[in-house]
Structures are given as C-alpha cells and as structure tokens.
Amino acid sequence: MELIKYIVGLSILFILASCQDETKKWTYQKTIDLDNSTPIGLAILDDHIWIADGDNNQLIHLDRTGKRLFTEQGFERPMHITTYGKSIVVPEYGKDQITIFSGQERTALSLTDSLDAPAGVHYANGQFAIADFYNHRILFGYEDNWISFGKEGKADGEFYYPTDVHIANEKIYVADAYNNRIQVFDTEGNHEMTIGKEEKMNAATGIYVSSSQIFITDFEHDRVLVYDIQGTLIQELSEGLEKPTDILLNDGILYITNYKGKNLMTYNQN
C-alpha cells in the first residue's frame, strides 16, 4: 500500500513538472551577428551550426559560440536546410535540385519527379519531405518511393507557396507560406489539421516541431508564434526579430535566423 502511494505521489509530481516545463515562457538570450550574411535556413550537425545564406549563395559554418569557421560557396539560392547522417541537405531554389553536401562532395538527391524552386527540406525517420514552392506541393519519401500531395489553392490540403516542412510525431508539418498558416498531414499525405488562421500571419516561412510545441516564423510581422501540439497559441516572440526565416530547437535553446537583421538569435526557457 505504501508503495502504491509512493508511485502515485511520484507520478503526480512528474505530471506537474512536465506541465510546468511546457508552460515556461521563452525569453530572449542573445544575438549572433552574421556579418552581412542573409540567413534563410538553419541546421545543427555535430554541435556545429550551419546557415544557408540565400543572397550570397553559400553555406556558413559556425561553432556554438557563433564563431565563423568557414563558408562553402557555389549553391544556387540555398534555402531551408536539414541534416542527413553526417551531411547537410540543401534545397537549391535556383537550380531546382536538392543537394547533399558531405563536406568533400556534393551529390543531387535522386527524385522521381522534377522540382520547381525547392524552398525547404527535412529528413527524419528515414524519410525526406520537400516543400516544392512553385509547384505548390510536398514530396515525401526516400530513394524510389515518393508520394506527392497538395496543389495550388486555399482549401485544407492545398498550398500557396509552401516554404518549409518538418517531420515529427509521425506527421508532416508544412509552413504554407502565403496561405499564412501551418498544415499538418499524416505520412500518407492526408490532411489532419490547420493551425494559425486566427493569428493572421503574413508569410509563414520557417517551421520546427518538437514533441510538445510547434514554432513558426511570421516573416512580415517580425515574430515567431509558438503553439502547443494541439494547435493552441501559447506564446508570441518578437524581441529583436527582423524578418525571421527559420527556427530550430536544440539542447533547450531556440535558434532563430533573422533575414533582415542578418543575425542568428537565441531564446531559452530560463
């Protein structure tokens, strides 16, 4: 009996602690200047930060303190990047290609269909998702097995210039940029939920999803909106943000790229 009481007590404490963690507010931490680079995409690999610099057609490699280690040039308008093993995967918007950059060589991701301005890519659980901007659709799959879903439009399941995509919680989350919303799909491309219509975003450009929160950059309104996983708005971040393009949560730190601010900003929950 005492053991049962002990277990119940511990469980209640655990639940309370979890709730408290989820309701903790994100607060501004610091700004890392990117020296005239124009960040659009963001990824973290082996404790190092990678930034896609769209205007300058390059990737920037930083350590965690923000010190620039080197730049890798010659990408045609690199956008929302992701990691794949030890490689960085780069959607080249101007080249209609997804490029896998291993540090030594670049190879094109093999697809069964052509792209028109890929704006975002994400890799998780053995699958890629690609935001195909001018085709108003999402590609999802790996090697020879791909599905395509969505078409131009405003209804649920349709897109108007999708710019970023994220695979999490066995779902595909899409930054449906100029429909100003987030759409959630199952891994077969069936529409499950639409988030963010009430907030009247203007250009939902970058997305990141954790196990409990959804983060979206609202480009024209200089803010990041934070939703719980059910799609309820829980916080709006705006301090220091100037045309945010991408967002990523890593080791409890929220990284946000500011296109106009030409910097990388961090928030935490302390």
Added chain:
Amino acid sequence: MKNLIIIIAVLSFSLNSNNVNAQSDRDQIEVQVDGLGCPFCAYGLEKKFKEFKGIKDVKIEMETGLFNFTYPSEKEMTLKQVESQVDKAGYTAVTTKITRADGTIEESKQNITELSDQSEIVAKDIFVAGNCGMCQARIEKTAKSVVGVVNAEWDKDNKMLTLEYDSSQTSIGEVSESIAKAGHDTKYSKAGEDVYNKLPGCCQYDRVQ
C-alpha cells in the same frame, strides 16, 4: 626587360579590348521593383528572368528594389517584355530603363499627366485595401497611370491613399475603379474575384465587406 614590358603592355591592351567588345554587345537593363522584401519572391523574380536565354550579370538589391541584368543586344529586349516578365513573377515594375549597347537609353514613363490653365489640383484620401510593399507599389503605380493624377501615396499601416489629381481631367471614382481593376478593394469600388485571386499570396488582404 624592355621587350618583356612591351609584351605585357600589348597583352594587357589586347585583353582590355576583348573585355570592351564582350560588354559592348550587351544591353544593360535596370528595373525598380517595389516590395522586394521577401527573399522567396525576389529569388522567384530572378528565376522567372532565367527564362530569357542569354541573361547575365543578374543583381538584386532587396533594400532598394533594384534589379539589374545584361542581355544580348541583338535580341532587342523591349521595355514591355521586361515589365511583362516582372508582372508574371507577381511584381510591379515601377520604373524600367534599358541602356543599349550603343549608349542610347530607353525609359518607361512614370507619370503621364500634363497640366493646363484649366487644371484644378485637388487632394483627397481614400481607403484602399492591401497588405504589403508589393501592394503599395501596385496601388501607387495604378493610380499614377490614370491621366490627371499628379501624385499618389499609399500608407500600408492605415490603408489610406493620399491622392493629388487634376479634377478637370479625372475623378476619385475613375481612380478608384482603376485600382479595383488592379485587384484592390477601395471605399468606392470592389475588385473582381478573378483579379484578386491572381494577386501574390502576401498581397491577398482581407476583403472589404
């Protein structure tokens, strides 16, 4: 040593001459495009112009909205072709300038209003729906293209268009109708569903009821 200097000088002159020849067969095009604040759309503009085979030296300055490139002069690109391609990408060309390879310059006209003794300048504000810098460029350009309008400035925060026009040549109603045809609801006129739907995503404002 003296011979070496002469050889270098001759080679240098020859290389420079080739460079001049290489540039002299290309027209320089400069377009002022307002509202190029979003990189996704700006790169889209660049991508649309890649359809013109032979385009080179592309440069976009998002802060100023200047879009520059060069194009083979023998293809005789026109102001209309440039403006139509900008339009196809979802933008509005505010001004367009082509400097031909032979040095002649062609420019688009910004304002076509000519005043006379009968002119009476009136200033009025009207509500025009819109969202962003691209809306601003479209609204102001459309208003200024109406004969009789002297100046037009739209404020994206309060959505008011401040118009100065010659009342002997045009009216608020006429300007309002033109703006609606370009896709923007005004206090007096409503844009058609088809033209509204063709506006770029960021320009699709909440319709006026």
